Amino acid sequence: MAKIFSGIRPSGKLHLGNYLGAIKNWLELQNDSEQAIFAVVDYHGITTPYDSTTYKQQVNDVVLDYLAAGIDPDKSLLIRQSKVPQHTELAWIFNTITPIGWLDRLPNYREKLDQVEHSSDISAKSYQNNLALLAYPVLMAADILLYKSSLVPVGDDQKQHIDLTNEIGSKFNHLFGEVFPNVKTHIVQGARIMSLQDPTKKMSKTGDDGIALSDEPDVIRAKIKKAVTDSGKEVKYDEKEKPAISNLLTIYHLLSGKEVNAIEKEYGGKSYVEFKNDLAEVVVSFLKPFQEKKKEFENNPKGIMKILEVSEEKARKLADNTLVEIKDKMGLL
Numbered sequence: 284m285a286k287i288f289s290g291i292r293p294s295g296k297l298h299l300g301n302y303l304g305a306i307k308n309w310l311e312l313q314n315d316s317e318q319a320i321f322a323v324v325d326y327h328g329i330t331t332p333y334d335s336t337t338y339k340q341q342v343n344d345v346v347l348d349y350l351a352a353g354i355d356p357d358k359s360l361l362i363r364q365s366k367v368p369q370h371t372e373l374a375w376i377f378n379t380i381t382p383i384g385w386l387d388r389l390p391n392y393r394e395k396l397d398q399v400e401h402s403s404d405i406s407a408k409s410y411q412n413n414l415a416l417l418a419y420p421v422l423m424a425a426d427i428l429l430y431k432s433s434l435v436p437v438g439d440d441q442k443q444h445i446d447l448t449n450e451i452g453s454k455f456n457h458l459f460g461e462v463f464p465n466v467k468t469h470i471v472q473g474a475r476i477m478s479l480q481d482p483t484k485k486m487s488k489t490g491d492d493g494i495a496l497s498d499e500p501d502v503i504r505a506k507i508k509k510a511v512t513d514s515g516k517e518v519k520y521d522e523k524e525k526p527a528i529s530n531l532l533t534i535y536h537l538l539s540g541k542e543v544n545a546i547e548k549e550y551g552g553k554s555y556v557e558f559k560n561d562l563a564e565v566v567v568s569f570l571k572p573f574q575e576k577k578k579e580f581e582n583n584p585k586g587i588m589k590i591l592e593v594s595e596e597k598a599r600k601l602a603d604n605t606l607v608e609i610k611d612k613m614g615l616l
């Protein structure tokens with residue numbers, strides 16, 4: 284059985300991509316792991332423009348999303364990254380063995396840099412060329428290796444960051460002695476849900492009008508109605524020729540459990556409009572129980588705080604064990 288770690292930036296409302304690419308897999312894995320830790324990675328969230336006056340609320344909202352989606356505090360630790368300071372301590376240690384050339388080639392870094400540079404938000408200017416934007420994957424390596432995690436369920440956009448985690452871990456092992464395991468990604472279908480406005484880009488919390496897990500039914504219906512479609516009339520899965528419809532079919536399939544070819548058959552001879560109307564209802568009914576559960580959790584802030592504090596205390600202990608081992612090997616004890 285593996286030790287699992289994963290996290291999401293509280294940079295906006297969680298969307299269907301975050302659920303299908305990440306959280307859905309966490310739910311399966313938490314039942315069958317030696318250790319499962321799921322974090323709201325709030326130190327990662329401050330590497331791009333954010334609003335400090337609402338940030339705490341945003342972090343809490345992601346915690347509620349995790350719980351409403353089914354993260355079970357009896358099986359998993361649910362933590363806020365900044366409450367376990369060993370994450371940043373290990374990141375500093377990793378900074379000392381990570382060449383800049385490993386970081387500035389990463390496509391996610393280039394993308395984020397571009398987003399910040401072209402953002403209409405004036406505060407974005409102060410994020411240009413910030414060290415943390417470049418060093419983000421080093422902190423991510425620390426998040427994972429701090430708990431000696433060996434399996435990371437993420438969407439496929441994160442694969443290169445996991446490769447880098449392994450490069451950093453092996454370099455440490457080589458320089459100072461064996462501490463870190465090899466990390467594997469757990470990537471499944473749905474690992475890349477695309478934007479409803481532009482199927483060449485992934486659905487995102489920022490700069491994209493994706494379907495939030497907390498969207499009201501009418502908002503969901505309106506977003507799906509507005510979603511771009513491809514030329515032609517046929518509801519058919521073809522990533523190359525019909526990227527928009529293929530993305531909608533993937534969402535339909537993953538949320539309803541129906542196979543893609545069965546859905547194609549069902550909509551044979553029917554219009555995109557009919558398909559989209561039904562998809563909207565599939566999404567609305569899939570999210571209904573999640574949204575009801577979230578309301579229950581919202582009414583229990585004390586209980587939520589207790590869950591976080593118990594988890595974070597346990598995480599700090601696990602993290603300390605690893606740091607003692609690392610510091611001993613590095614001559615820092």
Ligand code: AQP
Pocket residue numbers: 290291292293294295299300301302303304305436437438439440441473474475476477485486487488489490
């Ligand atoms: N569109 C997506 N399809 C499948 N999986 C996705 N993930 C994100 N978008 C999709 C997965 O969700 C997890 C959390 O990602 P993150 O918030 O830490 O960073 P991100 O990938 O940058 O997510 P966003 O939504 O695009 O946020 P912003 O806009 O803030 O950058 C990861 O496992 C990711 O793979």
